Structure formats: structure tokens, C-alpha cells
Amino acid sequence: MAGDSSVRSVARTLDLLDQFDHRHPFLSLREIVDQSGLPKTTVVRLLANLEARALVSVRSDGRYTLGAGMLRWVRMSAALWEVNDQTRACMRRVVDAFGETVNVYVRQDNVRMSIAQEEGTNTVRNVIEVGSPMPLWAGSSAKVLLTAAPDLIDELVEVNPDLDVAALRAGVEAASEAGYAVSEGERERGATAVSAPILSTDGRLVAALTISGPSPRLNGARLEDAIRVVTDAAKEISGFGLGSVEELL
Amino acid sequence: MAGDSSVRSVARTLDLLDQFDHRHPFLSLREIVDQSGLPKTTVVRLLANLEARALVSVRSDGRYTLGAGMLRWVRMSAALWEVNDQTRACMRRVVDAFGETVNVYVRQDNVRMSIAQEEGTNTVRNVIEVGSPMPLWAGSSAKVLLTAAPDLIDELVEVNPDLDVAALRAGVEAASEAGYAVSEGERERGATAVSAPILSTDGRLVAALTISGPSPRLNGARLEDAIRVVTDAAKEISGFGLGSVEELL
Numbered sequence: 001m002a003g004d005s006s007v008r009s010v011a012r013t014l015d016l017l018d019q020f021d022h023r024h025p026f027l028s029l030r031e032i033v034d035q036s037g038l039p040k041t042t043v044v045r046l047l048a049n050l051e052a053r054a055l056v057s058v059r060s061d062g063r064y065t066l067g068a069g070m071l072r073w074v075r076m077s078a079a080l081w082e083v084n085d086q087t088r089a090c091m092r093r094v095v096d097a098f099g100e101t102v103n104v105y106v107r108q109d110n111v112r113m114s115i116a117q118e119e120g121t122n123t124v125r126n127v128i129e130v131g132s133p134m135p136l137w138a139g140s141s142a143k144v145l146l147t148a149a150p151d152l153i154d155e156l157v158e159v160n161p162d163l164d165v166a167a168l169r170a171g172v173e174a175a176s177e178a179g180y181a182v183s184e185g186e187r188e189r190g191a192t193a194v195s196a197p198i199l200s201t202d203g204r205l206v207a208a209l210t211i212s213g214p215s216p217r218l219n220g221a222r223l224e225d226a227i228r229v230v231t232d233a234a235k236e237i238s239g240f241g242l243g244s245v246e247e248l249l
Numbered sequence: 250m251a252g253d254s255s256v257r258s259v260a261r262t263l264d265l266l267d268q269f270d271h272r273h274p275f276l277s278l279r280e281i282v283d284q285s286g287l288p289k290t291t292v293v294r295l296l297a298n299l300e301a302r303a304l305v306s307v308r309s310d311g312r313y314t315l316g317a318g319m320l321r322w323v324r325m326s327a328a329l330w331e332v333n334d335q336t337r338a339c340m341r342r343v344v345d346a347f348g349e350t351v352n353v354y355v356r357q358d359n360v361r362m363s364i365a366q367e368e369g370t371n372t373v374r375n376v377i378e379v380g381s382p383m384p385l386w387a388g389s390s391a392k393v394l395l396t397a398a399p400d401l402i403d404e405l406v407e408v409n410p411d412l413d414v415a416a417l418r419a420g421v422e423a424a425s426e427a428g429y430a431v432s433e434g435e436r437e438r439g440a441t442a443v444s445a446p447i448l449s450t451d452g453r454l455v456a457a458l459t460i461s462g463p464s465p466r467l468n469g470a471r472l473e474d475a476i477r478v479v480t481d482a483a484k485e486i487s488g489f490g491l492g493s494v495e496e497l498l
Contacts, residue, residue: 006254006255007294009255009256009259010259010262010295013262021325022324025329049256052358052359053263054357055263065329065497066322066329067357068330068380069382070330071330071362072267072381074323074379074380075271076271076274076315077317078323078327080314080315108306109303113303113318115317130321130324131318131321132318132321133302248314248317
């Protein structure tokens, strides 16, 4: 089995699947080719592999989308990564009280991702894709998650050569001391987020609870409120735990 | 980009993901290696790729499972491939009346898979994995689905060299004439299934409705009942359609 080219093929195939998201559920071959930066013949071949496994599907209009074969992983991964009802209820209460989107972020290898989201009540709200890899070198949830894995900070230069390691380390240390972290426009301009640690029932930091929204709505006294609300809610969740998903974290 | 070895790597990677199902949510490295038939070093490398994308995750006990990154496809593929509430209600009524498991099968390339399932009420019941590829050369639903794609029959020898093409063709023709198909032990010994065609609102055959259960419970007069029930229910569903999923079929 060849080395680099094989690894690259796997990566390219999974990258193709990643092109489909809730904003782009249907893509033409042209769009997929353009976005991939690969030769059309390569894309056609990768898509044929995925189609044979029913992981992508072609509609009658010729556009591609995720195939029914994806369903084989849906129920299982949703069940594995589900937070318990108490956590959901707590997240919902935060949204009801505060209006902004709430997420539970976990670290997976050297990325972070939301495993649970309750959307804010405003029209302009911060909606991210649950299960989508997001950078561990930016954002308030990253800083909170890194307090439990400080050794990773140096490795992150590999994924982001421009990373200011010293600044990130200082941010992580500050989060550790304060018990929360704030980020403004680190990952996306105009977005502010506040995060606090969620501990498992056996006391490990397993996740970050995050309130996020447009920066103009999250500043001054309201930012102070957000910090208090997210810290209290994260403590509450830590009291009863996230449920069986803790075993995966 | 290398040809064969790259295609093989992609296939192997996706095969690894396929090892995880509801009966095997957690697998040790040893189990994954044994089941794959690949060298341990290869498996370790493939798993590392998947882990970096959060598509697999390692628990503290060292066992692997599906990663949180799977969630990025969960909501979208579940929504895309969802049958409408009327179809669900009809399936549920069949289960309530008849007791056996009901599935909606669709053809994807040269396999078939269930996109919706309502489990039977008996302890011994026929539960298959939604979204799992199943052979198009066996089973009552395959025969019904092939009535709309008879040209595929010859191609199926490629996936099953032992296939009796003439017998399958005769079975598909019989299904076309009768408006239903019955299979006993074709895919799994002791399992009987009855299927009838579901048409889209624009009159295309898009799916098969199937009742399946242990052969000792599905024979004689009760088999006749099953044929009547599944045919009536498939006609009812064809009347209102499966919903937006029809556009993908």
C-alpha cells in the first residue's frame, strides 16, 4: 500500500464529503471540482467511489448530495454523542434567559467541535455546524478546553504557522485562573463568545459551555452577565454531568 | 495521484468505519485489525487519519468508536432522507396491525438500503440497520426495486459471481406482474419478507415497502395477509408520496 498518495486520497475523499453542509446540501459537479481544486477526472473517480457506497447520491437534476448510506452512522453517532436531558434543559434555560446561542464544545484530537447546540432567539444569531471541526487555536471554548491539555499548545503551530503561541498560552493560563474565557472576533470578525469549563462527575474537564453572539450585543454589562450566566450554567451541568458521553471524553 | 492503491486506501478507510454498528459500538484495536485483515501498522495509520478528523474517537479504555465529527453529517443526512409523517404513521399502523418490522427500502447504485424502519412488536423480530448497504440480488425488496432498473440485473454478477441471473430476472418479472414480491431465506436463513412498490407522486417507482419477520411466523394464511397488508399500505403511501426525499430517488 502506497504511503503519501494513499493518505492524500483518503483526505481528499473525506474533504469532498465535507463540502456538503446545511448551507450547501446540493452541489453540482462543477461546484465540487472548483471547491476541491482537484482535476475533474479525480473528482469524478472519488465521487464514483462514494456513490457506490451510497455516501453521496445524485439527484435527477445532476446535483450531488449526501447519500442514504450516511444513515448507517446517524443513529449510532447521535446516540453516542448525545448530552443528557438535564444538560439540554439547562442549555435551553440559558437561551430563554439570555437570548444567545449556546453550545457544548469538546476537544477531539487537535480540533474542537460542538456536540450540542441550542439556537439563540434573535434573528441575527451565531449558528455553527454541530460536529464541524473548528480551530483549537482560536475562540473562548478553545482556551477553556486547552486548560486540560496545555501540552497541545505547541503542536498547534503545525496547523497554524502564524499562531502566536505565547499569547495563546497566556490566554489559556488566564482562563484557568479565572474559570472562564472570552474571545472577540478571534475566529470570525464580529463574533464574541464566552466559555466556562464543564467537569465530568469524576472531576475531569470534559467540555466547554459557550454563549456566543454578535459582538455589538455582547459587551459591557451584558458581557459581564454572559460570563456570570455561562459560569453558573457550566457549574450546574458539572453537578449532574453530561451523561454517558462523558465516557468518550 | 496513484490509481489502484489510492482507491483501495479509501475503501479500506470506509470499511473501518463500517465495522462500527449498533451491535459493535466499541472496538479494540485488536478487533479492528482482525476484522479488517490488514496489517496492524496499516490499521493504526488509517485510524490516525480518521481520529484527526474526529470521525473515530478513542475512549479512556483504549477502545475505538465513532467520533463526534460524524455529527456534522447527522442532521443533514437525517433531514434529507427522512420520509414524511404520513408515511411514518402508515408504517406504524402496519406494525400495530401486523406485529412485524416494516422498512422502506430504496436503491442506491447497485445496493439497497432501508431509509426508514418501524420495529415489530415481537421479541424475535427482524431488525436491520437503517442506511446499511444490502444486496440487490436477494430479498423481496430487491426484486421490487429492480422492476424499475432491470438493466442492472446483469451487472450484479460482478458483485456476486454465483448469482443465478435467469432466476433473478424471472423473480423480478414475476414481481412486476404481481405487484409484490416474497422472499424466504434468500439473504438470511429463517427470514421471510414481503415487499410492494411505492410510487412517487409523479408515478415513478422510488421505493419498496417491506414487512419482514421469522419464516415460521410468515407463512400460510398469515403470509397471504402480509401480502395484502403491504400492498395496501404501499398503495396508500404512493397516494400521498414519501415527501421531499422523492427528489433524491
